[in-house]
Amino acid sequence: MAAEPDLLEFFKALSDGNRLKIVGLLAQESYSGEVLADMLDIKPATVSHHLSYLAHAGLVEARLQGHSKLYRLRLEVVHAMANRLLASETLPRAAAGVDTGAYERKVLRDFLCPDGSLKEIPAQQKKLRVVLNHIVESFAPDKKYSEKDVNGLLARFHADTASLRRELIGHGLMARANGKYRRL
Template sequence: MDAATIAGLLADPARLKVVAALALGAGTIEEVSAAAGLPLKDVALAARRLARAGLVHRDGHSLALHTDRFGAAARAAAESAPPPQPLSPDPAEDAVLSAFVRDGRLMSIPAHHGKRRVVLEHLVRVFEPGVRYPEREVNALLAVWHGDVAALRRYLVDEGLLTREAGVYWRSGGWVDV
């Protein structure tokens, strides 16, 4: 079974609640009904559909979730996924960025100065050269990347990538694509 099929099955709220109740330890239709807050009829219908798909083993009123199938589908999806697009044409920079940036978000601010500089040079690109930004707008642009906007702002200024005067910021460093 593939991950897309599992996602489709779990898109139904009743089936999702049944799977959640089973994952949390319910073992009978009655226990699932109580844990999920669903009528017995809805649990029975959802369990039958999940059993036909191979995610649930049903033996009378007893139910068991085949958790191994979720992991197998996730692994298969990960193996068949296309490789991520590089964040930098430089392999060394890409390795640093790949370690700290996931899905367009900075997972943590690197403690090592060299790695932090690579990350800061990457994210300063959201600021257009020649444009003045009030602090509120700088915070909004940085919040897309990471929750600690004050630290990012401070690092960008300290590294000479942004300049600040009277609460207004502008880009003053980093590479610019021409």
């Protein structure tokens, strides 16, 4: 059984007029590609293209009946997606999922040199935050660092270690107590 499509893939699959009609027809019963083409008055090649798109998205599956392939809507998948839309955490999570990865990668690509050092400390808060999240990964979670150790690690990123130190603390990523630093 194909994996449940992700939300974006699901929406994309249904964002075409003919695919939506195909899904509507298959919600009723299984049809062959030719019958669908006939019903929708479009070329069999077009239908076949849409069917493979839908199959790829996990929404339809084909079975062989005699000489022709019959396509079935995987209603269980459609229902699972509908249930996900009803769950309050789905949309925020979908957004976070597509968001952070791509955006953070882009920011890091823009600000990091191939050797891992920072070209500059970002002026924009959101970008700075991404960079700081990356930098703080150099520190072990349960270890205490002297200021000298901290500067040593931060110098790999930028010569202005004092600014980085201040920003890490300001953003709540590190804390300082009794002259020792630790990652939060």
